[in-house]
Amino acid sequence: MKKMLVAGFVIFFAGFFIKFFHIHYNAVVMLAGLFILLAASLIAIIKKENNVNGWANLASAFWLAMLLFTIKFYPFVSVVLALAVVFTLVAVLTTAKRKAWKTLTFPAMCLALALTFHLMPADSKYHLMNIRWSYEIDTDFATWDKYAWFLYQNGKHDEALNASAKALQLATEAGEAEWANFIADHKSRIEQGSWTTFR
16 A cells, blocks of 8 residues: 555656646646545545545645646636645544644645645746746747736736737747737737636
């Protein structure tokens, strides 16, 4: 069981690491790690082999799931957050009965990591996870366009306009006429102050 848990954590954080470089399938890798973690945690809880560790690892898995939902901007992050809080409370209660407080170390670390990214402004988070170290940012017009959206949403209209202009330039250079028109519409909405939805 321990090897299964270690494998789950290693796989998840490998996916998290490659996300910084915008390498494809990072979400699939993270999801695979989460699946292994959830399976190992549930097996431990059901078999009652080690309830304390089982609940603590389940709480950790849900905090990591929240991290995934946050950095990928998936919907229902508040639902995952609520589940993470519930399982953390259960882990705390089961730990308190046996006074095995060290068991909560990793859930606490996962909680801190997830909340750090969750509380980060959307444009800063998007830049960190999709632009800063991306290996394809010099040609990735779609990412620049999405970045312009997050900047605009946070009231940084001048920066949004610059990001949108960069996206439009890259799309035009790539000969992507449909994307260029799509981005030009976004740029126009930034200039007019009327960009209300991304699509």
